[in-house]
Amino acid sequence: EPEVTQTPSHQVTQMGQEVILRCVPISNHLYFYWYRQILGQKVEFLVSFYNNEISEKSEIFDDQFSVERPDGSNFTLKIRSTKLEDSAMYFCASSFQGRGEQFFGPGTRLTVL
Amino acid sequence: AQTVTQSQPEMSVQEAETVTLSCTYDTSESDYYLFWYKQPPSRQMILVIRQEAYKQQNATENRFSVNFQKAAKSFSLKISDSQLGDAAMYFCAYRRSGNQFYFGTGTSLTVIP
Numbered sequence A: 001e002p003e004v005t006q007t008p009s010h011q012v013t014q015m016g017q018e019v020i021l022r023c024v025p026i027s028n029h030l031y032f033y034w035y036r037q038i039l040g041q042k043v044e045f046l047v048s049f050y051n052n053e054i055s056e057k058s059e060i061f062d063d064q065f066s067v068e069r070p071d072g073s074n075f076t077l078k079i080r081s082t083k084l085e086d087s088a089m090y091f092c093a094s095s096f097q098g099r100g101e102q103f104f105g106p107g108t109r110l111t112v113l
Numbered sequence B: 001a002q003t004v005t006q007s008q009p010e011m012s013v014q015e016a017e018t019v020t021l022s023c024t025y026d027t028s029e030s031d032y033y034l035f036w037y038k039q040p041p042s043r044q045m046i047l048v049i050r051q052e053a054y055k056q057q058n059a060t061e062n063r064f065s066v067n068f069q070k071a072a073k074s075f076s077l078k079i080s081d082s083q084l085g086d087a088a089m090y091f092c093a094y095r096r097s098g099n100q101f102y103f104g105t106g107t108s109l110t111v112i113p
Helices: none
Strands: A005-007 A010-013 A019-024 A031-037 A043-050 A053-057 A065-068 A075-079 A088-095 A108-112 B003-005 B010-014 B019-021 B024-026 B033-039 B046-052 B064-069 B074-079 B088-095 B101-103 B107-112
Touching: A005 A088, A010 A019, A019 A031, A019 A088, A019 A108, A043 A065, A043 A075, A043 B101, A075 A088, B003 B088, B003 B101, B010 B019, B019 B107, B024 B074, B033 B064, B033 B074, B046 B064, B046 B074, B074 B088
Parallel strands: A010 A108, B010 B107
Antiparallel strands: A005 A019, A019 A075, A031 A043, A031 A088, A043 A053, A065 A075, A088 A108, B003 B024, B019 B074, B033 B046, B033 B088, B064 B074, B088 B101, B088 B107
């Protein structure tokens, strides 16, 4: 059964550094999403992406964040200058339809020191 | 603002017994979708069951069923004949007309053999 995959599973970085989190959505899906979950808190929506552009974003998704689909298979989340409070689990998801079921990846745990 | 509340951080159930996980949400919308996702340890979230708000009939998926009370904005999940493999974190989620999900903080379910 096709799955969403994410790499790396755990990323440790120094404050102020740039990180890129990678996701490979399910191949025939058209909508892509990033969520994050700070330890002990709820899963929060960051951004949705369709047709090579952002379709929705939350207030969390500020200028430090960007997303890109650099090729036909990858979907990346870049954090330009990481802060301590960016430490969280980041989940990628994809769906075939905009209102369809979202399939989640296993997450990348980002630790900012 | 849309919020989802799961008031039970942890629940436990004896194998083969029935357990109900609670979820309430706050919205002013009339057209929306509700979901229960399951996240086993170190695994990705998978969809358990979904409910369209315009449908009065409660959704069921094998041993999983919901009690959807639209007026009360309540969406509980009932797991019948609990199995060891049901042990996981369960997230209630809400989605309105856009793509973004709003998640609760999750309920950790333990199944006791």
